[in-house]
Amino acid sequence: MIEKEFSRFASEYGKYNMIQDKVAQKLIDETKDTPKKIVDLGCGSGAIAQKISWQYEKLTAVDFSSKMLDLHPKSAKIHCIQESFNEDKLFKELVKSEYDRIFSSSSLQWASSLDETLYQISQLNAPISLAIFTSNTFKTLLETAKIDSPLRCADEVMYLINQYFHAEIEVVTYELSFDSIQDIFTYIKKSGVSGGRNALSYKQMKKLMREYPSKTLEFEVLFART
Numbered sequence: 647m648i649e650k651e652f653s654r655f656a657s658e659y660g661k662y663n664m665i666q667d668k669v670a671q672k673l674i675d676e677t678k679d680t681p682k683k684i685v686d687l688g689c690g691s692g693a694i695a696q697k698i699s700w701q702y703e704k705l706t707a708v709d710f711s712s713k714m715l716d717l718h719p720k721s722a723k724i725h726c727i728q729e730s731f732n733e734d735k736l737f738k739e740l741v742k743s744e745y746d747r748i749f750s751s752s753s754l755q756w757a758s759s760l761d762e763t764l765y766q767i768s769q770l771n772a773p774i775s776l777a778i779f780t781s782n783t784f785k786t787l788l789e790t791a792k793i794d795s796p797l798r799c800a801d802e803v804m805y806l807i808n809q810y811f812h813a814e815i816e817v818v819t820y821e822l823s824f825d826s827i828q829d830i831f832t833y834i835k836k837s838g839v840s841g842g843r844n845a846l847s848y849k850q851m852k853k854l855m856r857e858y859p860s861k862t863l864e865f866e867v868l869f870a871r872t
C-alpha cells in the first residue's frame with residue numbers, strides 16, 4: 647500500500663526531525679502487542695523510548711553515536727549500547743537474550759550491508775517493526791540536481807526483507823512544505839536525513855536553489871512489521 651501524507655515545516659519550533667518523529671509514532675501506534683523486552687536499533691535521542699505507550703520491562707537501545715546516546719532517556723529499564731548495527735559483535739551480544747520485538751526507526755537505510763543486518767536481526771527470533779527511508783526521498787530535488795539517491799529503492803529493501811521475514815510491508819510518502827527554498831536547504835542540512843553526505847559543491851547547491859521547481863520535499867519510508 648502506498649500512502650501520502652502532507653505536513654508543513656514549522657521552523658519556529660526548530661523541529662528538524664518532524665518526519666522521523668511521525669515515522670516513530672506510526673511504528674508505535676501500529677504495534678498491536680505490548681512487547682516487554684524491546685530492542686531499538688539506531689535509537690538516536692530516543693523517539694521510540696519516548697513514544698512507547700505500554701509498560702515494558704527492558705529496552706535495549708543501540709546507537710553508534712555517543713552524542714545521540716547521551717540524549718537518550720535513561721532509566722533502570724533502559725540499557726544503552728554504543729555499537730554499530732554493521733558489526734557482528736553487536737549481534738553476538740544481543741543474541742544472548744530473548745526479545746519480544748525489535749524496533750528500528752529511520753536508521754537502517756545507513757546499514758552498510760542491509761542484507762547482513764537483516765539476517766542478523768532475523769537471528770534474534772523476535773517480531774520486527776522497522777521503518778527504512780528509501781530512494782524516492784528528496785526525489786524532485788535529486789532529479790533536478792541530476793544526482794542518484796544514496797538510498798536503496800523500496801523494491802530492493804522489500805526484496806531483502808522478504809528473504810528473512812514474512813512481513814507486512816507498506817511504503818508511505820510524506821511531503822513537507824516550506825515557505826522558502828532557503829528553508830528547504832537549511833532543513834536538509836540540519837535534519838540529518840541526508841546522512842551527512844554532501845553530494846553537492848557550494849556552486850552546485852546555489853544552482854540547485856535557483857532551479858528547484860517546488861517548495862516541498864518528499865520522503866519515502868518503507869515500513870515492515872511482523
Ligand SMILES: C[S@@+](CC[C@H](N)C(=O)[O-])C[C@H]1O[C@@H](n2cnc3c(N)ncnc32)[C@H](O)[C@@H]1O
Nearest residue numbers: 688689690693709710711714730731751753756
Ligand atoms: C535519523 S536518526 C533516527 C533516530 C531515532 N531512531 C528516531 O527515530 O528519531 C538515525 C540514527 O541512526 C544511528 N546510526 C546510523 N548508522 C548506525 C549504525 N551503523 N549503527 C548504529 N546506529 C547507527 C545514528 O547515529 C542516528 O542516531
